[in-house]
Amino acid sequence: MNFTEHAGKAALRAAGIPTPEGIVARTPEDVADAARRIGKCVIKAQVPTGKRGKAGGIKLAATPEEAANHARAILGMTIGEHKVDHVLVDPQVNIAREMYAAVLNDPETQGPLLLFSPEGGMDIEEIAAEHPHALLRLPISIIKGLDEEALAAAVRRYDPPAAGAITDILVKLYEAYRASDAELVEINPLVQMRDGHFIALDCKLTVDDSALTRQEALAHSGTPDKTTDLEARAKVLHLKYIELDGEVGVLANGAGLTMTTMDAIRHFGGQPANFMEIGGDSYTKAVPALEIVLANPNVKALLVNFCGAFARTDVMAEGVINAWLHLKPKIPIVFTIHGTGEDEAIAMVRERLGIEPHDLMDDAVKAAVAAAKGARA
Amino acid sequence: MIIGGKETVLVQGITGKQGTFWSERMRDYGTRIIGGVNPRRAGERHLDLPVWASAQDAAKDQKIDAAVMFVPPFGVKEAALDIIAAGVRKIVCLTEHVPVQDTMYFLAAARERGAQVIGPNTAGLVTTGVSFVGFMPAFNQRVFQKGDIGVISRSGSLGTLLCLNLVQAGLGISSFVGIGGDPIIGTTTRDALMALDKDPATKAIALVGEIGGAMEEAAAEYAASMKKPVAAFIAGAASPPGKKMGHAGAIVMGDRGSYAGKKAALEEAGVTVCATPNEVPGVLKARLKR
Numbered sequence: 312m313n314f315t316e317h318a319g320k321a322a323l324r325a326a327g328i329p330t331p332e333g334i335v336a337r338t339p340e341d342v343a344d345a346a347r348r349i350g351k352c353v354i355k356a357q358v359p360t361g362k363r364g365k366a367g368g369i370k371l372a373a374t375p376e377e378a379a380n381h382a383r384a385i386l387g388m389t390i391g392e393h394k395v396d397h398v399l400v401d402p403q404v405n406i407a408r409e410m411y412a413a414v415l416n417d418p419e420t421q422g423p424l425l426l427f428s429p430e431g432g433m434d435i436e437e438i439a440a441e442h443p444h445a446l447l448r449l450p451i452s453i454i455k456g457l458d459e460e461a462l463a464a465a466v467r468r469y470d471p472p473a474a475g476a477i478t479d480i481l482v483k484l485y486e487a488y489r490a491s492d493a494e495l496v497e498i499n500p501l502v503q504m505r506d507g508h509f510i511a512l513d514c515k516l517t518v519d520d521s522a523l524t525r526q527e528a529l530a531h532s533g534t535p536d537k538t539t540d541l542e543a544r545a546k547v548l549h550l551k552y553i554e555l556d557g558e559v560g561v562l563a564n565g566a567g568l569t570m571t572t573m574d575a576i577r578h579f580g581g582q583p584a585n586f587m588e589i590g591g592d593s594y595t596k597a598v599p600a601l602e603i604v605l606a607n608p609n610v611k612a613l614l615v616n617f618c619g620a621f622a623r624t625d626v627m628a629e630g631v632i633n634a635w636l637h638l639k640p641k642i643p644i645v646f647t648i649h650g651t652g653e654d655e656a657i658a659m660v661r662e663r664l665g666i667e668p669h670d671l672m673d674d675a676v677k678a679a680v681a682a683a684k685g686a687r688a
Numbered sequence: 689m690i691i692g693g694k695e696t697v698l699v700q701g702i703t704g705k706q707g708t709f710w711s712e713r714m715r716d717y718g719t720r721i722i723g724g725v726n727p728r729r730a731g732e733r734h735l736d737l738p739v740w741a742s743a744q745d746a747a748k749d750q751k752i753d754a755a756v757m758f759v760p761p762f763g764v765k766e767a768a769l770d771i772i773a774a775g776v777r778k779i780v781c782l783t784e785h786v787p788v789q790d791t792m793y794f795l796a797a798a799r800e801r802g803a804q805v806i807g808p809n810t811a812g813l814v815t816t817g818v819s820f821v822g823f824m825p826a827f828n829q830r831v832f833q834k835g836d837i838g839v840i841s842r843s844g845s846l847g848t849l850l851c852l853n854l855v856q857a858g859l860g861i862s863s864f865v866g867i868g869g870d871p872i873i874g875t876t877t878r879d880a881l882m883a884l885d886k887d888p889a890t891k892a893i894a895l896v897g898e899i900g901g902a903m904e905e906a907a908a909e910y911a912a913s914m915k916k917p918v919a920a921f922i923a924g925a926a927s928p929p930g931k932k933m934g935h936a937g938a939i940v941m942g943d944r945g946s947y948a949g950k951k952a953a954l955e956e957a958g959v960t961v962c963a964t965p966n967e968v969p970g971v972l973k974a975r976l977k978r
Contacts, residue, residue: 418901421872422792453792454800492787521761522787566869567843567898570923575964577926586927618849620811621706621823650848651825671856672849673966 312518312533313359317399319514321532322496326487328480330511333401339382345400346378353401354381358393359534361515366390371403392537404510409500410471411435411446412481414488416495416519420450423488425462427481429471431500445469457485476509477501491529492522545603550589550596552603557582558683560610560642562600562631564589564622572616575672581680584610589627597630598637605640612683613644616672617656625652625659632663643682647675690863690883691719691754691778693818698746698776699724700767701758703734710758710823711735717827719819722750725770743767743774754778756812756821761785764808768794772801779874780821781807788872795874805874806867811844814864824848824864835860836891837972838884840877842869842898846923850896850965857969862889869898877907885914892917892972895959899924902944905953912957917975919960919968922950 314322320330334345335357346352356368363369368390372378378400388395411431417424427447430438439446447465451457463478471477480501488496497515504510523530538546545552551566555573559581563569566588573583584607589600604610615631617624628648635644646668648656657668669675697714701707702724712735715721723738723746730741740746743755755771757764757780764786771779772794779798786808798805806813812822816834820826824844831848833855841847844866851861865880867873877897884890895918897904904922911918925947944950951961960971 416788416792416872418872418903421795421874423789452796453789454796489789492789494788519788521785522789525762525787563845565843565845567841567846567896567923568849569845570898570927571846571849571921571965573926574923578963583926618845618852620825620844620848622845649852650828650831653830671853671966673964676964 312520312523312530312535314516314518314533315357315359316355316514317357318532318534319496319516320511322487322491322516322529323484323498323511323514326483326490328483328487328498328511329509330514331401331404333399335397336382336400337386337397339379339386342382342398342400343375343379346372346375349400349402351403352378353403354378354385355399355401356385356388356390356395357397357399358390358395360391360393363390368395404502404512405505406502407505408472408503410477410503411499412484412501413495413497413499414451414485414493415497417450422453423451423485425449425451425457425481425485427466427469427477429469435499451485457482472503473507473509480509491516492519492526493517494519541603541606545587545600548596548599550587550600550603552600553586554607555583555585556609557584558609558611559679560584560604560607560613561616562587562589562597562604562613563616564618564627568616568618572614572672572676575676576614576680579673579677579680581676581683589622595626595630597627598634601631601634602638605638610642612642612679613640614675614679615644615646615648616675617648617650619650619652621651623652624648624650625655628656628659632659635664643679645669645675645679645682647672690865690887691813691815691819691821693718693815694720695753695778695819696720696722696751697821698722698743698750698752698755698771699758700743700755700771702726702737703729703739704758706823707758708735711737713827714820717820718817719821722746722752725767743771743776747774747776752776754780754821756780757782759783761787765790765794768805769797772797772803775801777803779803779805780810780812781805781868781874782810782812782822783807784809784869786870788870791870791872795872798874806865807870807873808868809870809873810868811841811847811866813866814861816861816863822866824866830855832864833860834862836862836889838862838887838890838893839864839896840880840884840893841866841896842877843896843923846896846965850894850921850968853966854894854969854972857973859969859972863887871901877903878910881907881910881914881918885916890916892919892976894968894972895920896965897922897950899927899947899950900945904950905944908953908957908959911954911959914958917960917972918958919962919971919975920954921962921965921968922947922954
């Protein structure tokens with residue numbers, strides 16, 4: 312789950328990392344009020360995505376009137392795929408130097424990785440690519456925890472001002488990462504102010520979806536993924552569904568097989584209308600899954616691809632057949648069924664729908680693509 | 689990470705519905721299931737097998753070569769640490785949705801003790817006709833016939849389809865290595881490729897990858913040195929790109945992870961990349977003839 316800057320900064324503050332004392336506002340009037348209290352301020356669009364500055368979603372304001380004007384432009388703006396419905400009004404900070412810090416899950420070392428650079432700001436990727444030595448990459452033992460002495464020594468090699476204070480912030484950043492089951496927590500920029508103190512001017516936080524049920528408080532402050540109405544319906548039922556632009560509806564089990572079915576549709580000249588996976592624990596939910604797939608009006612043919620290991624194809628097929636006979640859709644349906652329970656499943660499809668499932672997936676995909684084109688013509 | 693016929697296997701969560709169902713199937717197939725773990729049912733018998741309070745208790749009575757976990761996500765870390773402390777060297781974690789920081793923790797503990805973890809979120813291991821651990825339909829003869837193709841897959845459903853396609857084409861499977869679909873897993877594509885390369889029963893390898901991560905790229909580096917033919921299918925060419933992990937994600941991942949990048953890396957290493965799984969058997973047949 313992704314978090315806006317404001318929600319991420321709350322997690323930083325909880326770990327003892329200073330941030331500006333900003334105010335969240337949803338209307339230009341409230342932004343003006345906040346600016347009156349704060350003084351010179353910065354208005355920042357709160358959407359969980361990068362490039363907010365380049366999109367015009369971050370503006371400086373000297374007066375409440377100026378702040379309100381910026382808020383009128385920013386509120387309602389769309390950045391990436393997110394509509395801006397609130398902003399953060401932060402006090403302006405006297406910046407002496409911008410640095411960069413992050414902790415993230417690293418697939419390569421299979422543990423936490425701490426990143427730090429005395430050069431921060433927007434172009435950190437380029438700095439990292441062009442000057443790899445300007446970036447500290449410190450793998451951390453998740454069992455032993457952060458070795459503060461080794462970290463302090465490593466930070467000193469980058470010769471930043473106030474290495475001790477930076478080390479202290481990095482230790483707290485690692486604590487925030489562990490405490491929030493983060494996949495990533497990033498401060499860019501980490502600012503040293505003219506008075507010498509450090510402050511986190513921005514924060515990007517992504518929390519592991521698998522941990523959300525033990526991160527209840529955090530889960531409430533996160534930004535749910537943007538969903539279509541059908542995707543929202545699927546989510547309530549714990550079905551993994553993504554609506555796409557194509558015309559061939561897909562119902563398959565297992566994420567790998569579902570992706571492969573979509574790939575094959577495109578390979579044979581069609582376009583998938585959706586991702587819908589009913590494997591794992593959800594293999595008994597064929598009925599609601601089919602209802603959602605068919606509720607998309609772009610679907611001109613349905614391809615059912617089951618390959619049962621853990622999931623039983625007879626249970627899934629029975630659900631699909633029941634739903635199909637109940638909904639009576641006016642589009643063609645194509646099956647390919649293999650694995651656990653296939654004899655029963657194939658017999659059921661034959662007897663109750665009068666359809667012969669294809670033995671090879673490629674043949675089924677070709678038939679579904681052709682059927683969708685025929686129906687569209 | 690290939691499972692042999694002599695290896696003894698402990699089942700964590702043996703008394704649950706799935707643990708019971710698959711333990712019976714594994715035992716019927718020939719897997720040497722020696723019993724299971726459930727702290728609340730210690731001392732009882734289940735499926736006519738002993739139940740212990742912990743893997744460490746079980747290890748006092750029995751030699752345990754491998755363990756397989758039918759354990760809910762938030763219980764996995766503790767269960768894994770118990771197995772590792774019991775000195776078990778091979779651990780198959782089937783559970784999906786394990787918090788990643790928990791996974792990193794028990795993988796680090798396993799590395800310290802020299803234990804090999806397969807998974808999490810894997811369908812398991814099969815050595816055809818000999819033994820299987822996990823929930824692959826090893827006993828389904830349309831999916832698994834003995835042969836000399838080694839199969840590596842992140843996904844159980846897609847791995848099943850690929851094995852089936854091989855059997856439909858008249859080929860057979862030496863071993864299936866399900867490595868798991870999570871972003872951080874104990875046995876990588878490269879590790880599995882090395883194991884099958886060294887396996888005398890395997891003459892060629894079918895590799896099923898997925899977009900995201902850099903495991904296929906790392907496996908390609910090893911594949912370049914191999915004599916055995918490898919055919920690959922990478923799922924996700926038509927999938928919307930996954931989430932980006934901020935600047936840090938870009939710094940760590942660079943341009944790896946895309947379908948095009950993986951395909952190029954594998955082809956560069958002499959691996960044939962197929963457009964659909966159905967094409968894999970034909971490619972392997974042709975390459976084995978050369």
